[in-house]
Amino acid sequence: EIVLTQSPGTLSLSPGERATLSCRASQTVNSYYVAWYQQKPGQAPRLLIYGASTRTTGIPDRFSGSGSGTDFTLTISRLEPEDFAVYYCQHYGTSLYTFGQGTKLEIK
Amino acid sequence: EVRLLESGGGLVQPGGSLRLSCAASGFTFSTYAMSWVRQAPGKGLEWVSAMSGSADDTHYADSVKGRFTISRDNSRNTLYLQMNSLGVEDTAVYYCAQNSGGTVASSRVFGSWGHGTLVSVSS
Numbered sequence: 001e002i003v004l005t006q007s008p009g010t011l012s013l014s015p016g017e018r019a020t021l022s023c024r025a026s027q028t029v030n031s032y033y034v035a036w037y038q039q040k041p042g043q044a045p046r047l048l049i050y051g052a053s054t055r056t057t058g059i060p061d062r063f064s065g066s067g068s069g070t071d072f073t074l075t076i077s078r079l080e081p082e083d084f085a086v087y088y089c090q091h092y093g094t095s096l097y098t099f100g101q102g103t104k105l106e107i108k
Numbered sequence: 109e110v111r112l113l114e115s116g117g118g119l120v121q122p123g124g125s126l127r128l129s130c131a132a133s134g135f136t137f138s139t140y141a142m143s144w145v146r147q148a149p150g151k152g153l154e155w156v157s158a159m160s161g162s163a164d165d166t167h168y169a170d171s172v173k174g175r176f177t178i179s180r181d182n183s184r185n186t187l188y189l190q191m192n193s194l195g196v197e198d199t200a201v202y203y204c205a206q207n208s209g210g211t212v213a214s215s216r217v218f219g220s221w222g223h224g225t226l227v228s229v230s231s
Binding site for chain 2: 032033035037039043044045046047050051056088090092096097098099100101102
């Protein structure tokens with residue numbers, strides 16, 4: 001079973017700064033099966049990125065995903081106030097759907 | 109616009125049962141696999157179960173296998189989750205999610221989510 005470990009647990013930044021969120025898989029995975037979600041308090045998760053780097057329709061281009069093998073990254077180039085939320089990576093594989101534990105992006 | 113509306117949550121005693129429903133609209137329901145994903149209070153996301161659009165293929169997380177049953181009625185555009193032998197560890201918000209394809213094998217992500225229904229298991 002693949003385990004996804006996200007870091008840091010909490011990231012404190014200011015609007016306008018660049019955010020880099022990490023997701024590490026316990027073994028090599030196919031990037032085609034890696035996705036990122038955003039969840040704001042009291043809301044359902046929202047799909048941001050699939051295939052490690054493809055933005056879902058309507059997601060601003062300040063969000064970008066990258067990575068391969070075991071290491072994947074979600075980057076937000078210039079933080080807007082509405083970007084402060086919890087972010088989850090997710091993998092689809094033999095255990096079907098696995099999520100990381102999440103990174104909370106908070107306002108500094 | 110895809111809309112998913114969960115219902116059926118509530119307070120139940122340990123060992124009890126509950127049936128969740130998810131009413132779908134805005135898309136051709138029978139052509140999409142569907143899933144249930146849960147989130148314990150203050151915790152992360154956990155996939156629970158998935159079913160193909162044609163209802164001929166089901167999958168469960170080990171944590172619920174043998175206790176939960178997923179089903180769907182494509183004539184009513186509704187997804188269900190029958191939960192039996194509930195324990196306190198099942199306390200969570202349960203989300204209905206639209207898979208990205210018609211079969212579980214072709215569905216690597218969850219494209220749309222409902223707002224969830226809270227299940228509380230407590231004596």
